[in-house]
Amino acid sequence: MRTFQAILMIIILTVQACRNDPYPQEPVDDWSPDPGLYHPVPVSLEYPFYIPALEIPADNPPTVEGIVLGRRLFYDPILHPGGAMACSTCHQQETAFTTPSSNSLAHINLGWSPSFLWNGKVEGSLEDIMLFEVEDFFGTNLSTINKDTFYRNRFMAAFGVEVISAPDIARALAQFTRSLISYETRFDRALVGQYEFSEAENRGYMLFFSERGDCFHCHGNVFLTDFEYRNNGLDTEPDAGRYSITGRVQDIGKFKTPTLRNIEFTAPYMHDGRFATLEEVLDFYSEGLQYSATVDPLMKNVHAGGLHLTGQEKSDIIAFLKTFSDSTFITYGGFGPP
């Protein structure tokens, strides 16, 4: 088990034990958490050498306390003013933290992403998107969380703050989300010569990385996304997409290229979840492309429907796509409910 994950498990167990600390259960006037709690333990987030360096904001380095706190908040409906939902209500670990009902983007390796949401509404860091979630999506009631002595102590321990602010909550959530790193796949092992593709996987690999399948132009490199916005030919009259943010006509129908990591687990597919299976996705790219004025130049043979792959080619590509699956990511207890 990765070192920092072992540390996390120890801390998680400790935190669980501390949940029953004899702190006042009711709000108490003139009470503040003990500044002596503030001794955050740094964490080094691990990833393979071939993945570009992860940029971490200087004012929010990963710590045990920060990550554990962020995880607890992720699963706690306290973020919602009425307590009706948590992040995890929609973002479920077993689907790589996508939302099966509405197909939000997977929370995989988001620390490297320069923008967030299908239309890139929020650009910047994880702290920026998490602040958006706290203030705009949830509208978190800061008074409620500041009355919770458990959280006041944990925020003191993580950030040295006596009073919890929205940016503090965002920092904790960002630390947890930044730790959601996925790279334990057959594809990754093949990159370093520790796995040999099956025949079908190898045929799929060759198709993926050739202009026959041409998946790589958008889904290449180790992230399996180029982080760009593209119109991939879904509709003759596409949804607004990136245009709703930029106001530029050439951005109509463009949505963020999702990562294909763990794609096996993240159905349904496309920004509106219209495809239930990978087979439907391959059928779309093969025969279902639709022309619109902003369709990406990389889409081939659009007026004839697409790539016209054979059944065997589709099957092989799917076999290769499944080598991007990281079963540890969707089962690891340290990412799950505390």
Add this chain to the structure above:
Amino acid sequence: MAHVSCNKDDVPELPAADNILRIVHVHAGAPLEFNELKYLSPDSLMYSVQTLRYFLSDIRLEDCCGKKQPLVEKLYIDAGTAYNTLQQFPLSEEPEAYSMLCFTLGLSDTVNAHGLFTTLPEIAMEWPMPMGGGYHYMKLEGKYLHHDTIHNYHIHTGMLNGVSRHINYCFALHHEVSLGGFDISLVMDAAQWLDHPHPFSLPDIAGGMMANDEAQQLIYENGATVFSLLQP
């Protein structure tokens, strides 16, 4: 005039960099416009440019006798967003004068290998390992009108089958420069990629040209006249 003090702690900073290299993009001499189906190909098809991204490498000044002043080792350019199109270099009081600007479009064989770049957006230029690995030299993409229907094209160049078609250029400067202050514009005329000496047909590469040795060679040869210099 900058204040000079004998106290080493008071050493003035150099004035703002005044050695400038601009990378400018035009089409047949006019500023290149993106996403406009307004350009005419040699075979009389209207076409647009939507993406123009490429690497320049080994950008350097040279004098008449082969002395080199390196400026940039490798540079990713995105013409659509003007990414990296303004390069500034620190001033120097060295007296050497240079008469040429030299560079490579693409990456030479000695450096063009997977893993050379570890940051975005450069890693999005990777050339697939099954096709030799390394990186695209250039991505030129857009649309064209053919038989009343708009189609996509993408001209992607890189090393194919072990054949490296990076393009080396050396231009004589209109007047010698030193590192005491220069302002040079390197101009890419996108029209030349399709035009000279080989008229290039976009429908011929409808399915892409990364594995098309003949198309790679045509573009490589057309590249000889794509760049020019401007110097005030």
